[in-house]
Amino acid sequence: MVTRKSRREIDQMRRAGRVVAEVLALVEGELHPGVTSGHLDRLAEQHIRQSGGIPSFKGYLGGGRYGKGPAAFPASVCVSIDSEVVHGIPGDRVIREGQIVSIDVGAIVDGWHGDGARTFVVGEGRPEVEALVGATRLAMMAGIAAAVPGNRVGDISAAIEDVGREGGYGIVRQFVGHGIGTEMHQDPQVPNYRTGYRGMELQPGMCLAIEPMFTLGEADVEVMPDHWTVVTADGSLAAHFEHTIAITEHGPEILTSV
Ligand code: MG
Secondary structure: OOOOOOHHHHHHHHHHHHHHHHHHHHHHHHOOOOOEHHHHHHHHHHHHHHOOOEEOOOOEEEOOEEOOOOOOOOOOEEEEEOOEEEOOOOOOOEOOOOOEEEEEEEEEEOOEEEEEEEEEEOOOOOHHHHHHHHHHHHHHHHHHHOOOOOOEHHHHHHHHHHHHHHHOOEEOOOOOEEEOOOOOOEEEEEOOOOOOOOOOEOOOOOEEEEOOEEEOOOOOEEEOOOOOOEEEOOOOOEEEOEEEEEEEOOEEEEOOOO
16 A cells, blocks of 8 residues: 655655665775674664664565564665675675675664665776766656656656666666655655556655666576575676655655755
8 A cells, every 4th residue: 555645754755765774874984905794784773773773674575564483674774785786784794995885774773764875986986887886876866856746657667668778787686776755665666667557656755765776787587595695697897876765746855865
């Protein structure tokens, strides 16, 4: 079911979104060659909790359920390096010069969710890598620009796909954007490619997480034996950007910004 949020509820989501944006800015400042992905995760969790939030990925089983055990996501943020697309598990791995590192952050503040991601190039990246990262961000912004009342979900998808095709990138299809609110994943799904359906009409009060994932190779992905880490099947590099937005009568408002 698609929910439309009131102005007061969008205010609440703005608070969660701000915490997500603050964590991404914090991590960006700490992302140097030699740091471990686990260090970034600890910083992120500390900031989320100090802000009165809960890290929404920790203990996540999928499908809106939480628990313990090997199937539960063990960390507060996802850190996905190079050919890892999304859902990388932070740990002892040391980040090196020239790698690309995608950080995905989810926070719950007073029951409302924010969800955002960015891909960073560590130090100097090769031109084609910088271009991949730039195009993925541009696709997210194009998708957001299409999120206006009267358009349809499929218009967001088409705007993202057009940027990906223009650059000749692999456009990941197995993972898609989503509605968001009192749960991290709500209806509708927001694919990053044309599905053949225009989808539902966008209306003020709808909140969406828009999150393209592009690769330097093919679009196929696989899940690693750790149950979570999604990698490109051909080993090519991948980038991921995500903002949580609210659709207002004036157009889209990015909630995961400071
Ligand atoms: Mg998301």
